[in-house]
Amino acid sequence: MLKGFRDFVLRGNVLDLAVGVIIGGAFGTVVASLVKDIFTPFIGNLVGKPDFSAIQYNHIMIGNFLNALIAFLMVAAAVYFFIVVPANALMARFHKPVPDTPPATKVCPECLSDIPIAAKRCSHCTQLVA
Template identity: 55%
Template sequence: MLKGFRDFLMRGNVVDLAVAVIIGGAFGQVVNSLVADVLTPLIGALGGAPDFSALKLGPIALGKFINAVLNFVVVAAAIYFLVVVPMRQVERRLKKEAQAAPPPPPEPPEEVRLLREILEELRKKA
């Protein structure tokens, strides 16, 4: 039973998933800090205070919902423009480089190499 558990934990995709979750959490902190500490103050400086939490429609706290939606839009924009777009450009550049460099010719089969060696030996003797 413990061997099966060990084998489960050591499968490649389990370890990859664990690393992805940890990196994703750390990256989430970076994005949240970018939004809270950089972009939100910039938006506030340009258009007034970007906090709508005091806005209520009767008993409904509409302002908190608006803040959540705006936060989502700002986070999505930050991820798109600061991560997705640059990664696409890098992928395109790497793809162009890979297409520009012709792939090396495939290694000939063993029979072809032997025939070439025999041909070279015959040419030397002639």
């Protein structure tokens, strides 16, 4: 029973997921601070209002939703531009091009079915294929 659990935990996908969750949680704090302490005041200086929470319509807090939506978009942009793009560039640098494998089949000129490359006669229509 414990051997099965050990095999499950030591599979690559489980370890990758665990590391990803831990690193993601830690980096989430960094990104949230980047948005809250740097991006939001910068946008507030440009627009003139750093906080939209006072905006209401019939006691519906539209401003809080706008704050959450803007924060989400800034967090998503920060994650995309500071994590996804560099990680994709790094992975593209390490991946070597895969050599093309020659095809294992060819098309019969008579019946257009796939036949092995070494075949001299089509198994479907018995036509000679050179």
